[in-house]
Amino acid sequence: MSVLRIRLAAALAACVLLTACAGTPSKGVKPAAGATADESEIGALYARLGEAVKRYEGSAELADAGERERAAREGNAALDDLRAAAQRCQQLPGCENERFLSAFDGLLRRDAPIATVTGEGEKPVGEDAVPEAVGEGSPVVSDLPETARSITLLKGRPLAEIIAVNEPVKAALEEWLTQYRPNLIQAYINYQYMRQLMWPEYQKAGLPEALLFGFIAKESGGKVHAVSRSGASGPLQFMYATGLRFGLTTSDGFDQRFDAALSARANAAYLNEQLRVFNNDLELVLAAYNGGEGRMGRLAGGGRARFWDPSVYGALAPETREYVPMVLAAAWLFMHPERYNLEFPRIDTRLGSVVLPRSMSLSELSICFGQEGGSRDGWFRALRNLNPAYDHQAAIAPGTRLTVPLALETAFPKTCAEGPWQTLAAELHAATVPQVAMTTGPAARGSTASRGRARYTVRKGDTLAAIARKHRCGEVREIASLNRLRAPSYAIKPGQTLQIPICSR
Structure with missing residues (x-):
C-alpha cells in the first residue's frame, strides 16, 4: 500500500x-445568533x-x-x-x-x-x-x-460498531460460509453488475453499501425478477402496498419493483424513515422490513426496547429472528471477507450497450453470447437484471438499445448480430413443446384442471399477488399461467376478467 x-x-x-x-456542539458553546451561509x-x-x-x-x-x-x-x-x-x-x-x-x-x-x-x-x-x-x-x-467498498457509516457511526457480532450473527456467518456460500458468491456477482445502478441511491441517502448488499443477498440473491409466495417482488422484495408508499408504481405495464435503481431508492427511503422511528436501531428496522413496522413498533415500544431483548426477540416470528442476523452477517462479510477466508471474484462491471439489428429475445442473446468473456455461468442473469422491463422470452423490436456488460458490447457483432450462434439461438427459441391435455382422473386430483375455476373482475389497486391471497387458492404464477400474463410484470388492469382456481373440498 x-x-x-x-x-x-x-x-x-x-x-x-x-x-x-x-x-454535537460542545456544552456551553452556542452558535452565533443569526449566522448565515457565506x-x-x-x-x-x-x-x-x-x-x-x-x-x-x-x-x-x-x-x-x-x-x-x-x-x-x-x-x-x-x-x-x-x-x-x-x-x-x-x-x-x-x-x-x-x-x-x-x-x-x-x-x-x-x-x-x-x-x-x-x-x-x-x-x-x-x-x-x-x-x-x-x-x-x-x-x-x-x-x-475489486470489492470497491464504500465508507460504511450509518448516521455518523461506523457500521462495524453498530453490528453486534453476537451468537445469532455468528451462526448466520456460519450459514453464509458453508451451505449458502455459493448463494453469497452469486449474489455478489449479480450485485456487481447492478452496483452502479443501485449504490448511488444509497450513497445519496447516506447509507452504507454493505447494508445494501446484505439486503440483496438475503432477499433475492440479486435476481431482479424474484417473486416470493406472498407476492414480494424485485431485488429488494417489496410488497405492492409498501412499494406504492415509496413511489414504486406500474408504468406502461412494468412493475417498478423490478427496477434495480428505483427499488434501491425506495429501500433507502424506507430505511431512513424507519431509522427515525426506531431511534437508529438497525436491528429493529430490519425486523420491521421483514415482519412489519406496526408489529415491531408495538413490541419495541417505538424503539425503547432493543431487538435482542428477550421480550422482543422471543415474541418474533422464527422467520424474522433468522432474517435479521442473516442480513447483518452478509453485510459484515461484504466489509470483511479477508477475515473469514472468503474471496469475492474480480469482475469487470463496466457497462455498455447494443442495438438490436433484428427482432431478438434476451434468451436468444444469452444463448449466442454463451460464456463469452470467461463467464462460467453465462450471461442470462446479468442480461435480465440490466433490462428488467423485457420478458426474457418475448421478441424485442429491432433498433432497441439494451444495456449489457461491456465485454458483450465488443463481442456482439461477431457472436449475436449475425453468424452461426445467432442462427442456433433463433432456432432453439422457435422450438415449441406439444400441449398435452390434462387428465381429470384421480391422479390429477387437486390440479388446476380438476379444481375448476372462478371469474374475478380486476378492480383499481389490485395486484396479482393480492388477488391470489384473497382467493387463497392458486399462486401468482398459476393464476398468471391461466390468464397468459407475462412475467415479470404480470400486468393487469381494472375491468379485466381473470380466471381463478377454486379450492377443492
Whole structure:
C-alpha cells in the first residue's frame, strides 16, 4: 500500500472525526445568533474540492507514466489542500460536509498506484498505520479494489460498531460460509453488475453499501425478477402496498419493483424513515422490513426496547429472528471477507450497450453470447437484471438499445448480430413443446384442471399477488399461467376478467 494511500485514509479519518464533532456542539458553546451561509466562500470551497480531486487523479496518471516522485509530490499537495478545504467547510454554516466525505471515498476506492518519495521500504514517521477513527480498520484502505467498498457509516457511526457480532450473527456467518456460500458468491456477482445502478441511491441517502448488499443477498440473491409466495417482488422484495408508499408504481405495464435503481431508492427511503422511528436501531428496522413496522413498533415500544431483548426477540416470528442476523452477517462479510477466508471474484462491471439489428429475445442473446468473456455461468442473469422491463422470452423490436456488460458490447457483432450462434439461438427459441391435455382422473386430483375455476373482475389497486391471497387458492404464477400474463410484470388492469382456481373440498 502506498504512503499516499495511507495519508488519504488518515485525511478521511480526520474528516470523519470533524464531521462527528460538528454534529454535537460542545456544552456551553452556542452558535452565533443569526449566522448565515457565506455562499461565495462555500462556492469557492466546492471549486477547490474539485480542483484537488483532479490534481490527485492526475498524480495517478503521472505514476503510470513512471514519474513516481513527481506523482507523490502532486498527490501530497492535493491531499493537503483537500483536507484544509474540508476543515474550513466544518466552520461554515451551510457548507455540505458530505461532499468532502464523498470525495475522499471516491479517491480511496480508486486505489491509485502512487509511489512514496522516501527510499525503498522506508515509511514516514507516524504513518505506519491508519487511525482506527474511521471505524472500519483495514477495509477502508484495503488493497482489494475489486470489492470497491464504500465508507460504511450509518448516521455518523461506523457500521462495524453498530453490528453486534453476537451468537445469532455468528451462526448466520456460519450459514453464509458453508451451505449458502455459493448463494453469497452469486449474489455478489449479480450485485456487481447492478452496483452502479443501485449504490448511488444509497450513497445519496447516506447509507452504507454493505447494508445494501446484505439486503440483496438475503432477499433475492440479486435476481431482479424474484417473486416470493406472498407476492414480494424485485431485488429488494417489496410488497405492492409498501412499494406504492415509496413511489414504486406500474408504468406502461412494468412493475417498478423490478427496477434495480428505483427499488434501491425506495429501500433507502424506507430505511431512513424507519431509522427515525426506531431511534437508529438497525436491528429493529430490519425486523420491521421483514415482519412489519406496526408489529415491531408495538413490541419495541417505538424503539425503547432493543431487538435482542428477550421480550422482543422471543415474541418474533422464527422467520424474522433468522432474517435479521442473516442480513447483518452478509453485510459484515461484504466489509470483511479477508477475515473469514472468503474471496469475492474480480469482475469487470463496466457497462455498455447494443442495438438490436433484428427482432431478438434476451434468451436468444444469452444463448449466442454463451460464456463469452470467461463467464462460467453465462450471461442470462446479468442480461435480465440490466433490462428488467423485457420478458426474457418475448421478441424485442429491432433498433432497441439494451444495456449489457461491456465485454458483450465488443463481442456482439461477431457472436449475436449475425453468424452461426445467432442462427442456433433463433432456432432453439422457435422450438415449441406439444400441449398435452390434462387428465381429470384421480391422479390429477387437486390440479388446476380438476379444481375448476372462478371469474374475478380486476378492480383499481389490485395486484396479482393480492388477488391470489384473497382467493387463497392458486399462486401468482398459476393464476398468471391461466390468464397468459407475462412475467415479470404480470400486468393487469381494472375491468379485466381473470380466471381463478377454486379450492377443492
